[in-house]
Amino acid sequence: MEKLDNIMVCMDLTEMDDFLISYASYLVEQTDAKKIYFLHLLQNYDLPAEILSEFPDLKRPISKVLQEELEENVAKNFSHQESIETEVVVEEGVKSDTLLQFTREHKINLTVFGKKVGYQGSGALPRRVMPLTPSSVILVSETVFPKIEKIMVRIDFSKMSEIAMKTAIQLSEYTGAQLIALHAYRIPISHFPQYSHDDEKRLQQKMTKHSEKEYEKFMKKLKLDPKAIPCAFLYDRNYQEAQLLYHYGLKNHVDLIMIGSKIKSELANVILDRTSEELAEVEKNIPVLIVKDRKQTLGFLEALFD
Amino acid sequence: MAEKEEEYEINPELKSTKKYFDVDGPVFWPSAIVVVLFIAVTLIVGEPMAEIFSTIQNSISEGGGWFFVLAVNFFLVFVLYIAFSKFGKIKLGGRQAKPEFSKGAWFAMLFSAGMGIGILFWSVGEPMNHFINSPTSEGQTVEAARMAMELTFLHWGLHAWGIYALVGMALAFFTFNRGLPLTISSVFYPLLGKRVNGPIGKIINVMAVVATLFGLATSLGMGVQQVSAGLAHLFNLPDTINTQVILITLITLAATGSVVAGLSSGVKRLSEINIVLAGLFLVFIIIVGPTLFIVDSFVQNLGSYVQNFFELSFWTETYQQSDWQNSWTVFYWAWWVSWSPFVGMFIARISRGRSLKEFVLGVLIVPTLLTFLWLSAFGGSAMFLELNGLADIAGAAKENVATSLYVLLEQFPISSVTSFVGVILVTSFFVTSSDSGSLVVDSLTAGGKLDAPVAQRIFWALTEGAIAAVLLLGGGLQALQTAAITTGLPFAIILIIIAWSLLKGLRGEHLEMMERVREREHKDYQRIVADILKKRESK
Known part of the structure; x- marks a missing residue:
């Protein structure tokens, strides 16, 4: 039997993230998890030139900006920042490979994925990753109360x-x-x-x-x-x-x-x-x-x- | 994936730019030569041609019967597989395409395109023939009656529509989803690539043209036999080959007039009248005929069809050692196959916006049920009269199958009016089939163009009439059946390859569909990132 020491929440920057953070908050409250990672996999974000041209003074890498956004969201919706070590991570690379590598390296015991019912999304990433990840996986939809x-x-x-x-x-x-x-x-x-x-x-x-x-x-x-x-x-x-x-x-x-x-x-x-x-x-x-x-x-x- | 799309050459407008003659030479000329040669040889050889037709029909049916039986089953299983597989969600014309016709109009058009003249000709004659000469039991018994209806259902049921569904689906997919011309060769794009525009593609189209012409001529020949029999019945005109040839000439000229008038006016209105008339005709028979028997027989025949579906579908008459199946089942399978480019093309044109699952189920189930109801009404009424000794319709059908409908109508009130309506209905079906047939053949011989000069369509309308006349002169009904079987055999092989090609094309489409989903998600993601950047950078 494995302990639920390390939890990873997969975020995609959509409204779904709010629900996942709340659910993770509840999980942490109920278990003795040691660390929680909020992971976002940065997609090939070659933004169209017309969008980039709107930010001529953008000096920081986009990943940094996204990380700030996620941290703000976690701070707002995650209620146990003091009782557990929290880390917001933005990783680049091929989505499924990066996710699996992260899971192994950080000895993740439980991965939290969103399952979109009303929101748009194909659910392709969890489908691809579920068989390959060594961690257990929980799928939570936006309609679920924690x-x-x-x-x-x-x-x-x-x-x-x-x-x-x-x-x-x-x-x-x-x-x-x-x-x-x-x-x-x-x-x-x-x-x-x-x-x-x-x-x-x-x-x-x-x-x-x-x-x-x-x-x-x-x-x-x-x-x-x-x-x-x-x-x-x-x-x-x-x-x-x-x-x-x-x-x-x-x-x-x-x-x-x-x-x-x-x-x-x-x-x-x-x-x-x-x-x-x-x-x-x-x-x-x-x-x-x-x-x-x-x-x-x-x-x-x-x-x-x- | 963008590369994938570029692989398919999208034909721009497919609009004709020439005034008098705009043909795809390598398809038009070989087709015209084959047909003209056939007409010439039949006329020159004369009487002995009947013998030749008979020999050809027997040898193809005997040798290739098993192949037809296996092939039509394969087509049916194949289209059902497509409907219920992951490909079933693919929409003809792309994701955004909306159906052009309401479901009711779509079903009515499907039914009239697939059955048309044939069902008027055979709905009484066929069950009566099987009743007298049953392949499995003694003739003119209750068992023979049951079997007669079951076999008629087999011939007009799901297998026929499976063939049409295959051709229609392939044509619609490659035309609407791939932007290729509406020709049979387009369907081979996944296998042949750009070679569909080369000699192999041309040969395929020539085969399709010849099959369509002979399939049409078979139907038209039967139609004119029925009109002639009707006129003989009503006005005592002589029902001879000469009368039939004169009728073909007259009706072909009428069809030509309708061709000149164009699709939007003449034929369209005539098709609508046909449907209404046919519907009234059906309701009339159900009401004045043995209503309860018709309803009972519809239910029982349907059950028997379902119950014995597999046995009948794969039945090859192996242990009877008779040639009953050659002149019936094999003829029907070949007729439907040779008729399939015509019906398939028509079905394709009216089915844009339907998902493949909806397409297959719609094409298979509703027209089949309507056909079964028609057969139960007309064939069932005749059977009721026969079994109760009220009329000798079977005898009349045996003597001349074309008269059987009128002999049946004679048993009910206002028979002269209904017989006259019958003649009018067959004639108008003739005109619409000939006209839309000309349109299909013309499109095939003009490289997929749909608005080629009218002169060409007139040529094909006249040619169809000529083939039907020559076939009648060269051997009557048997010649018509031989024409269907002879052209059906090579085209059945083409249909198997079509199935393979379609599967390949659908696999590509499915991959692209998945890619589109990923692309959409990627775009959404870009939008989200841009919004976050705007929000944070403006702080």
Whole structure:
């Protein structure tokens, strides 16, 4: 289990930044983070000549001006400047590469990204970076109010689920949030297609029982009482686990969905597992925390690119 | 990415500048020579030509039947893949393009372009023929009736529209999104690059012209047979080849008049009248015919079509060892393929502003359902009368398929009026098909220009009439079917390559779309930075 020592907030100079700073402020308040970075990746900012001509006396580099702007914004919206070390950084270079390098160098444990619902933005950077970064990632939309009173952890009894559960417990200890778990199961493909509606119901019951046993084993392995964290076992009939999680989270007034994510390589790309990726895509009203295993990710990337 | 766009040569205005004759020589002359040679040979050889047509049709159908069956299925799967893939969001004409026509007008135009004369000719005749001579069961039984409607649905259903959707989508994409001329060769740009303007491109366009001409001639020939049968029915005029040739001459002249009048006046109004008349005709049959049977059969036929879709689609008559499929299914697939440059071009022109998903689903579903309703109304009524022993429409259809519509109408009130309306409808469909067909062929032979001198269009209108007349003289219906099959085969191969080329083009478009998003974000970013600079530097 990793401590949330270093948090990084990715800012893009839009209105979204205000919401992210407020959310980060809340996170810092709830955890014992040591340092928080507010990072802006300076894009190739070759401003059109007509704009530059308006500032003939501009002596400072543009990055400096932007940094001042960000610092002012942080000072205005971040309420824990005294209790935690804060640094506003403006970095240049290829966005995803720079971000990953920064994450590694500063041993970032949690990266905060904005997820624009109403504001314009393609979300291309988080999509590109999420599989590659060794840090965990939280996606927060501008519609979210900063509070964590109920956390839902998605589990599939894997190693990554264990890490997600441990992180969730740690977060709930910080915030006092109630914890619930969710496991979505499918009927094994070997049963297709020869079952009737009754068979399906019977198999569903069988799968639920099997999942309950697995959950007990899973919790025992973590030295936890299965009853302490109630788990819902849902039948993923349509092979749309992300939608199921979203729906269940909304219905149960969850403030944070956590999922342990595996990464894998596909056609020379590093990608997240399908559920994490889809969840990051569909989720708009509840923040999603994608928990990564730093060692696994770093090891995987080194093995892939060495 | 700007480089990518430059790769595609945008043809400026595609406006004709010449007064009398403005042709793309390497396309116009070979096409004209092929057609004139065909007419001359048929006239010189005379009677034995029928035998030759029959031999050609049989050998192509027997050898290439499996290919047609496989190809049309591929086209359908391909367009559905495009609709539901990431490419489905691409808009014809670019992001800002708005549809030119309301959905209702769009569907009506799609339907009339795709089916036109053909459906008037076959909607009664085809189910009746299958009813008598069923490929899977004993004729004139309930099972034969069910199968007859199912097979008719197969021939007029999604596969036909899949072919049109493919050609229409490719033409619309390369014309509206890439600024290339509205010719079949433009579709090959991703594969051939600038060579589309060279010999290969010209050969492709010649093939498209010949396929279109023969596809049109097939429809026109059938149309005139039906007009002739209608006149015989109404006024006891002799229904002979000579009458049909005279009718072709007269109607072609009328079409030529409409060509001279131009698209905006004559044909447009005539097309609108056609749609209204056809709609009234359909409603009339549903009301005066066996309404409940029609509605019931529409529902059941639709269910059977869905249920047996795959089996029927891939059926190749392997174990029957008969040649039923050659003269029906294979003929239809070939006819639709040879008719596709014409319909595709028309569909392309009316579909600007639609997303590819909307385009494919619109082109596939609505016209198919309308066609099925038409077939259930006319074919279903005939079937009802047959099954209840109220009329011998099947016998009439067997004797002369062109008369079957009138024999059906005879069973209902005011038959002389409705038969007359039928004749008028077929005639006006003839005129509009001939006119818009001439426009398409003319555009293809004038390098994509849409306002080439009228004299050229008159030439093509007369040529289409001549081909239809010569085909009738050279062997009647069988000659018409042979024409469609012979030109359909090579064009089906072209369609497969079109699918490949379109996929390549769409991939490029998708990449550009993503690039545009990035560019927009970059511009937004520049604006934000500029605003911050203004704010901080003015302090």
